[in-house]
Amino acid sequence: MADTLFLILSVLTVATALLVVLNKNAVNAAMFLLLSLVGLAGLFVLLDAPLLAFVLILVYAGAVVALFLFIIMLLDTRPGSFPAFKPLTVTAALLGAALLSLGIWTLVHRAVLPLTPKSVPMPTMKHYAEMLFTTYLLPVQVVGFMLLIAMLGVIVLSKKYTETEDAK
Amino acid sequence: MIELWNSLHPLVQAVIKGLAVIGVMFPFGGACSLVERKVSAWMQGRPGPNRAIPFWFAWVPVLGPFLQKLGVFHLMADGGKMFFKEDPVPGHVNKFYFYLAPVVGMIPAFTTLTVVPFGAYLDGAGKLVPLVLANLDVGILAVFAVSSLGVYSLILAGWASNSKYPFLGGIRASAQLISYELSMTLAVLPVFLVVNPPGGSGTLSLFQVVEFQSGTWQGFTFASLHGLWFGLTMPVAAVVFMVALFAETNRLPFDMAEGEADLVGGFHTEYGSMKWGLFFVAEYSNMLIGSGVFVLLFLGGWNPLPFLPLASVVGWLGSHLSPLFLHPIAMGLLSIGVFLGKALFLIFVFMWVRWTVPRFRYDQVMKLGWQKLLPLAIGNLILYAILIAIFQAKN
Numbered sequence: 001m002a003d004t005l006f007l008i009l010s011v012l013t014v015a016t017a018l019l020v021v022l023n024k025n026a027v028n029a030a031m032f033l034l035l036s037l038v039g040l041a042g043l044f045v046l047l048d049a050p051l052l053a054f055v056l057i058l059v060y061a062g063a064v065v066a067l068f069l070f071i072i073m074l075l076d077t078r079p080g081s082f083p084a085f086k087p088l089t090v091t092a093a094l095l096g097a098a099l100l101s102l103g104i105w106t107l108v109h110r111a112v113l114p115l116t117p118k119s120v121p122m123p124t125m126k127h128y129a130e131m132l133f134t135t136y137l138l139p140v141q142v143v144g145f146m147l148l149i150a151m152l153g154v155i156v157l158s159k160k161y162t163e164t165e166d167a168k
Numbered sequence: 169m170i171e172l173w174n175s176l177h178p179l180v181q182a183v184i185k186g187l188a189v190i191g192v193m194f195p196f197g198g199a200c201s202l203v204e205r206k207v208s209a210w211m212q213g214r215p216g217p218n219r220a221i222p223f224w225f226a227w228v229p230v231l232g233p234f235l236q237k238l239g240v241f242h243l244m245a246d247g248g249k250m251f252f253k254e255d256p257v258p259g260h261v262n263k264f265y266f267y268l269a270p271v272v273g274m275i276p277a278f279t280t281l282t283v284v285p286f287g288a289y290l291d292g293a294g295k296l297v298p299l300v301l302a303n304l305d306v307g308i309l310a311v312f313a314v315s316s317l318g319v320y321s322l323i324l325a326g327w328a329s330n331s332k333y334p335f336l337g338g339i340r341a342s343a344q345l346i347s348y349e350l351s352m353t354l355a356v357l358p359v360f361l362v363v364n365p366p367g368g369s370g371t372l373s374l375f376q377v378v379e380f381q382s383g384t385w386q387g388f389t390f391a392s393l394h395g396l397w398f399g400l401t402m403p404v405a406a407v408v409f410m411v412a413l414f415a416e417t418n419r420l421p422f423d424m425a426e427g428e429a430d431l432v433g434g435f436h437t438e439y440g441s442m443k444w445g446l447f448f449v450a451e452y453s454n455m456l457i458g459s460g461v462f463v464l465l466f467l468g469g470w471n472p473l474p475f476l477p478l479a480s481v482v483g484w485l486g487s488h489l490s491p492l493f494l495h496p497i498a499m500g501l502l503s504i505g506v507f508l509g510k511a512l513f514l515i516f517v518f519m520w521v522r523w524t525v526p527r528f529r530y531d532q533v534m535k536l537g538w539q540k541l542l543p544l545a546i547g548n549l550i551l552y553a554i555l556i557a558i559f560q561a562k563n
Binding site: 027034050051054055057058061062063066067069070073074124125126129 | 265304305306309310312313314316317319320323326327335338339342343345346349364370371372
């Protein structure tokens with residue numbers, strides 16, 4: 001039962017993730033991203049982490065992809081209105097591929113993984129909370145602060161100060 | 169009967185239970201549209217729908233004219249009309265997403281049902297068992313997560329229609345739903361701060377919230393607070409949740425996505441017949457589930473009155489009237505009745521507000537969400553955190 005579900009969900013996740021990249025229509029790509037996230041949430045449920053699954057759905061599927069669609073609709077990008085490969089895109093793709101390969105290579109050659117998977121007790125809400133507020137307090141705060149800075153940066157960049165002064 | 173049920177495969181049991189709940193929900197969603205028309209008529213001092221009746225049913229004395237006056241048959245006539253009338257699809261739409269959007273609207277409406285407990289009964293060992301399809305430990309989070317997917321129905325409908333009014337409706341819907349989700353989530357946090365005392369394993373289960381609210385009167389002590397519903401002990405949170413619920417279900421005065429006054433019909437302008445009907449069944453189902461969650465969180469769930477939990481009511485009925493009330497089925501039906509009664513009253517409040525309060529302008533909706541409700545919800549959360557820090561430690 002669990003194996004069948006794992007197979008279905010993993011195929012769904014990987015196939016839709018590929019379609020996100022390969023699709024020319026931006027709205028289709030966003031919808032496939034949504035499906036991919038739902039598949040991923042299903043995998044988390046299979047791994048006994050329902051909290052993570054529902055947070056993923058709430059934040060990414062519920063809000064982030066909705067914002068993506070919002071932007072896509074506002075910009076009204078037609079399929080094929082941008083050239084597929086620009087020099088910058090190719091460079092970024094190559095860099096990303098190189099980093100990913102390096103990461104996989106390190107994982108295969110250096111990582112020490114336990115041979116037999118250990119069964120851990122199902123994490124409760126309390127475990128997550130304790131981890132977030134003790135061991136990982138600093139990373140969580142730093143990430144939150146960086147997101148805040150990015151948000152403020154977008155507001156500063158997108159606001160046209162000269163025009164508002166003229167209006168006064 | 170019980171043996172037959174237990175001999176079934178768990179998957180078959182789950183499918184039957186799920187279909188039964190959907191089978192109750194779908195007609196309820198339709199019936200709400202009739203109630204809406206009747207309530208609006210009543211509030212505006214006119215009779216409302218009172219004509220349709222099958223000719224053979226008109227011969228039934230008393231009952232026939234009564235049901236006719238109630239407008240029950242208009243519901244069937246409406247449903248029949250929606251299924252059988254011509255289903256126009258404009259030539260300029262994106263066909264795939266145009267067909268997909270109403271279906272996507274139904275998915276969150278039915279999926280959230282699985283985690284909302286709608287009643288409870290005492291088993292042989294005297295333990296309260298919830299009536300729910302899946303009693304998840306992350307209950308409220310699952311409701312929020314799945315219902316947040318409902319926005320795609322409106323966005324896709326607006327985008328796929330490929331014309332201006334639906335497009336504006338879709339854009340407004342996505343902005344509005346994301347804005348109010350924040351206040352809604354923050355409003356329920358104080359409830360779970362109280363439900364989870366220090367030292368517990370931590371839960372977000374809706375059943376636990378109702379359990380917490382089913383205390384009895386124990387004199388003027390802190391223990392008596394268990395008998396009060398959260399709507400009475402944290403009214404600000406309840407109000408913020410209620411207002412956000414109106415916005416999340418796209419009900420007036422927040423019907424920015426539909427807005428027939430300025431957007432013709434908003435996201436569903438290009439839709440007709442049953443595809444249009446599905447949007448409405450989804451809207452009413454969302455209202456029902458939203459009211460149900462509100463009842464569970466703030467109005468004590470299936471407990472009839474504050475300080476009067478279901479278990480003691482059933483115990484009194486069982487000892488004074490008839491031991492039949494102690495049977496799990498009787499108790500389950502009673503709890504469902506109390507729960508549904510409260511939820512249906514909230515549906516009435518939805519309609520009451522719709523025909524009383526004028527609708528907001530779009531900028532007012534955004535201002536209310538971000539500048540009024542959100543600071544209020546955050547302030548409320550901090551206030552209760554401080555109160556809990558002061559009082560719960562001594563308790």
